[in-house]
Amino acid sequence: MRKIWRLISIFFIMFRYGLDDMAVSYLFSNGIAAFYRKLFFWRGLSRSAAERFRRALEELGPIFIKLGQVLSTRRDLLPEDFADELARLQDQVAPFDADLAADQITKSLGTPPETLFASFDRKPIASASIAQVHFAVLKDGRKAAVKILRPDILPRIERDIELMYAFAALGEKYWQDGRRLRLTEVVQEFDHSLHNEVDLLCEAANYSQLRRNFAGSDKLVVPEIYWEYCATEVITMERMEGIPISQIDRLQEKDFDLKKLSQNGVDIFLTQVFDHAFFHADMHPGNILISTMPESWGKFIALDLGIVGMLDDLDREYLSKNFIAFFRRDYHLVAQTHIECGWAPPETRAVELEAAIRTCCEPVFDRPLKDFSFGLVLMRLFQTSRRFNIEIQPQLILLQKTMLNIEGLGRQLDPDLDLWKTAKPFLENWMKRQPDIRSLIQRIKMESISYSRILPRLPLLIQQALEKNALGAPQTDRQTKLLEELIDRQNQRQKSLHQFAWLAIGIGTGAVLMYFVHLYGFLG
Numbered sequence: 001m002r003k004i005w006r007l008i009s010i011f012f013i014m015f016r017y018g019l020d021d022m023a024v025s026y027l028f029s030n031g032i033a034a035f036y037r038k039l040f041f042w043r044g045l046s047r048s049a050a051e052r053f054r055r056a057l058e059e060l061g062p063i064f065i066k067l068g069q070v071l072s073t074r075r076d077l078l079p080e081d082f083a084d085e086l087a088r089l090q091d092q093v094a095p096f097d098a099d100l101a102a103d104q105i106t107k108s109l110g111t112p113p114e115t116l117f118a119s120f121d122r123k124p125i126a127s128a129s130i131a132q133v134h135f136a137v138l139k140d141g142r143k144a145a146v147k148i149l150r151p152d153i154l155p156r157i158e159r160d161i162e163l164m165y166a167f168a169a170l171g172e173k174y175w176q177d178g179r180r181l182r183l184t185e186v187v188q189e190f191d192h193s194l195h196n197e198v199d200l201l202c203e204a205a206n207y208s209q210l211r212r213n214f215a216g217s218d219k220l221v222v223p224e225i226y227w228e229y230c231a232t233e234v235i236t237m238e239r240m241e242g243i244p245i246s247q248i249d250r251l252q253e254k255d256f257d258l259k260k261l262s263q264n265g266v267d268i269f270l271t272q273v274f275d276h277a278f279f280h281a282d283m284h285p286g287n288i289l290i291s292t293m294p295e296s297w298g299k300f301i302a303l304d305l306g307i308v309g310m311l312d313d314l315d316r317e318y319l320s321k322n323f324i325a326f327f328r329r330d331y332h333l334v335a336q337t338h339i340e341c342g343w344a345p346p347e348t349r350a351v352e353l354e355a356a357i358r359t360c361c362e363p364v365f366d367r368p369l370k371d372f373s374f375g376l377v378l379m380r381l382f383q384t385s386r387r388f389n390i391e392i393q394p395q396l397i398l399l400q401k402t403m404l405n406i407e408g409l410g411r412q413l414d415p416d417l418d419l420w421k422t423a424k425p426f427l428e429n430w431m432k433r434q435p436d437i438r439s440l441i442q443r444i445k446m447e448s449i450s451y452s453r454i455l456p457r458l459p460l461l462i463q464q465a466l467e468k469n470a471l472g473a474p475q476t477d478r479q480t481k482l483l484e485e486l487i488d489r490q491n492q493r494q495k496s497l498h499q500f501a502w503l504a505i506g507i508g509t510g511a512v513l514m515y516f517v518h519l520y521g522f523l524g
Contacts, residue, residue: 006159010060017056018045054085058093062153063160065089065129069284087246087285095127101134101148108231116229120146128286130197130306135239143239144226147200154198161191193398197306200235206305207237213276219264221296242289242301246412251290256298261290262414266422268300269406273399274430277316281309281398283405285412309398320431327424329365331358344390356384
């Protein structure tokens with residue numbers, strides 16, 4: 001029932017802010033839209049559609065705010081007024097009370113902020129979906145930024161995640177592409193990322209890791225974490241000074257080279273993905289600054305590391321092969337890689353998949369960002385994957401989202417940026433470094449502890465494996481397992497049908513209640 005009431009609440013908030021009116025105006029003729037407005041004429045929709053959309057996302061909660069943040073980076077897809085309003089969700093979400101922030105610090109660190117710090121600014125400098133930031137000065141004089149988790153944020157996130165799981169289960173059951181897209185696994189990835197994000201100690205550890213990865217870099221600087229002032233709900237870090245990357249006018253006033261900045265941004269992203277396999281996965285403009293501090297002038301500043309992505313060696317090898325093949329327009333290699341990795345069914349004809357990929361990608365080569373959209377390319381590739389029954393890999397969802405963020409940043413800094421020419425030399429050099437004898441020796445040294453433990457036991461392990469293979473598993477065990485799997489599938493099918501029925505009843509009941517509540521309010 002909790003899921004049903006949450007669903008009714010979502011529809012009620014959307015109705016109250018007139019998002020249904022926006023949808024009707026977009027989907028239907030002017031006559032139908034005018035009739036619909038007259039039907040619900042008592043609603044006061046004096047604010048602009050863009051502001052109503054932004055306010056609705058704020059009220060719906062953190063997951064919807066994050067959706068707005070992603071949309072805000074795609075100015076090529078949105079009207080200007082919508083993009084400007086949604087950009088406020090990056091760091092201008094309505095803040096929570098300063099007394100609650102002080103109580104959170106006292107509860108987490110055991111000392112009131114006025115005692116803990118030399119000074120503490122009760123007015124937040126930035127506020128987002130999960131937390132807000134206050135400036136402070138440590139007792140040794142170091143300037144700091146204190147990030148404080150929003151009170152009671154976890155129950156709100158878990159409530160919406162439960163709803164996403166329900167929709168994912170229904171999608172996998174009743175939508176023909178649902179199982180191929182592995183919707184439940186995608187929600188699990190999102191669930192895992194969000195729970196890491198609300199554990200601020202996890203974010204602090206991400207800062208430390210990224211700072212080590214880019215120690216001595218001439219392109220990126222990461223704030224230092226002050227661990228003695230950190231807890232699960234509060235973290236304290238070095239205060240950074242810079243200009244948000246979306247404020248192009250201010251960057252130009254400071255005479256920053258926007259073309260160089262855009263190229264550095266691509267290089268930083270590729271370094272994170274391929275050299276470190278650890279990347280900032282929430283790179284909207286509110287989280288990226290250009291430093292104005294003398295010691296790091298012109299470098300990128302990475303903030304808000306609650307969501308990071310990690311790749312294993314197989315993922316990196318797959319991605320590098322595909323990127324290099326794309327840059328060389330070797331579509332046959334792309335198709336062959338998909339089949340060899342098991343992403344495409346083994347019976348797929350490589351020449352047919354090659355032709356489909358060529359159709360998607362060929363139109364965008366040798367064109368600057370302003371003349372094409374990664375979003376459109378990804379949509380075409382999605383349609384191609386559906387035709388060939390290619391499985392979507394959940395572990396790469398964050399990477400795909402980050403690539404869209406990078407495209408949005410690139411469009412703002414330098415619309416003439418050629419991503420292909422910028423990325424190709426980096427990836428070619430990375431591929432050349434992989435078989436290097438030094439890297440092989442380094443890997444052997446790293447694995448030597450495991451080898452020393454396994455090698456003495458190797459004869460016994462081989463004997464046990466051979467005996468197990470000779471005896472085989474009892475037939476009754478296999479039959480029992482098959483029967484249990486059959487019963488589990490049947491139970492899951494019945495559970496999904498019950499969920500679908502309750503959701504349908506809830507939506508219908510909510511719609512009727514909303515109509516009569518608003519009608520009673522108008523007549524009264």
